Amino acid sequence: MKRIVIFASGSGTNAENLIKFFHNRENASVIQVLTNNPHAKVLDRAKKLKVSALSFNKIALTETDDILNLLITSQPDLIILAGFLWMFPKKILNKFPNKVINIHPALLPKYGGKGMYGMKVHEAIVANKETETGITIHYVNEHYDEGAIIFQSKCAVLDTDSVQDVADKIHKLEMEHFPEVVDKLLNK
Secondary structure (H helix, E strand, C coil): CEEEEEEECCCCHHHHHHHHHHCCCCCEEEEEEEECCCCCHHHHHHHHCCCEEEECCHHHHHHCCHHHHHHHHHCCCEEEECCCCCCCCHHHHHHCCCCEEEEECCCCCCCCCCCCCHHHHHHHHHHCCCCEEEEEEEECCCCCCCCCEEEEEEEECCCCCCHHHHHHHHHHHHHHHHHHHHHHHHCC
């Protein structure tokens, strides 16, 4: 059984989707959700779905080995960043090479980097009158949104689309593709 740990900072819709997708699967399951936000809705979602969840602070992630040691104990086959907004520490990346992935709400390398997340990405896409956008699932390295691309899916951006319309299209792509891509990665 492959083990998945999810890091999230907010609502947790991608985390919930992944938990439900792998629930009762024989090949993999989400064993834990970790968040840097003690008020994140992802904690409630995980609890409701009976998945261990806890919050931590920056010291536990970057200045001590608390989170690293927790991961070593958990032995995840894949670590998924699903709306996790902090830079992921190099010490964890080194311990889990090619086992940390992220989902980004744009077609990288466009609209990536520090400060480009969530609605900020969609606002920039609409403001720049892009004709398409999409999602990128990629490996995580020591730079924001610069790891090797695993998968991309596109959708059109219409002249009449609002920022919320774009967000809704991206959310639909995430819900449709993220679990399937994770499943394929785990079965390589």
